[in-house]
Amino acid sequence: MRFVITVTVEIITADGRVIVGTFKGFDQTTNVILSSCHERVFSETEGVETLPLGLYIIRGDNIVLIGEIDLERDASVDLSEIRAAPITDISRR
Amino acid sequence: MVELKNGETFNGHLVNCDNWMNLTLREVIQTSPEGDRFWRLPECYIRGNTIKYLRVPDEIIEMVKDDAVRQRQQAPVSNSRGRGGRSGKL
Numbered sequence: 374m375r376f377v378i379t380v381t382v383e384i385i386t387a388d389g390r391v392i393v394g395t396f397k398g399f400d401q402t403t404n405v406i407l408s409s410c411h412e413r414v415f416s417e418t419e420g421v422e423t424l425p426l427g428l429y430i431i432r433g434d435n436i437v438l439i440g441e442i443d444l445e446r447d448a449s450v451d452l453s454e455i456r457a458a459p460i461t462d463i464s465r466r
Numbered sequence: 467m468v469e470l471k472n473g474e475t476f477n478g479h480l481v482n483c484d485n486w487m488n489l490t491l492r493e494v495i496q497t498s499p500e501g502d503r504f505w506r507l508p509e510c511y512i513r514g515n516t517i518k519y520l521r522v523p524d525e526i527i528e529m530v531k532d533d534a535v536r537q538r539q540q541a542p543v544s545n546s547r548g549r550g551g552r553s554g555k556l
Contacts, residue, residue, distance in 0.1 A: 408524070427522075427523075432517045464518075
């Protein structure tokens with residue numbers, strides 16, 4: 374049986390990036406396929422910048438967190454008002 | 467486009483890959499982690515475990531669906547999803 378997964382997820386990577394996209398697939402090593410993804414770049418002085426990325430295959434090694442996004446609640450957040458420090462890169466220590 | 471864990475990126479045509487995500491690319495443009503230096507390589511081989519992520523053209527996901535349909539028509543019993551085993555060209 375095949376079923377279609379249509380959830381929007383947020384992935385935080387070891388280098389501190391926050392990537393939001395539609396979950397398309399995964400495998401046993403947590404490699405993840407996301408379509409129509411965009412990156413959210415946080416800053417303490419400006420609002421959140423959203424960069425369109427497209428279709429991504431993210432290697433499991435590099436994934437720290439995967440979380441489902443509640444689209445309604447996400448839409449109610451005004452990203453341009455959010456000030457937050459970027460997440461630290463933990464991949465090169 | 468392939469970005470490695472060290473931040474280097476490789477832009478090129480995927481010609482082969484295996485179950486470990488090792489890749490062979492052709493007509494490659496390599497970019498330094500700082501993004502200020504570039505090299506052109508006719509071909510390169512990338513070890514899978516050095517990869518951070520792959521950026522692929524949007525059309526590919528549609529091709530995968532078509533492929534799956536075709537495979538099911540050819541062999542309705544098998545349900546092998548494989549792992550990263552897309553051997554086609556990007």
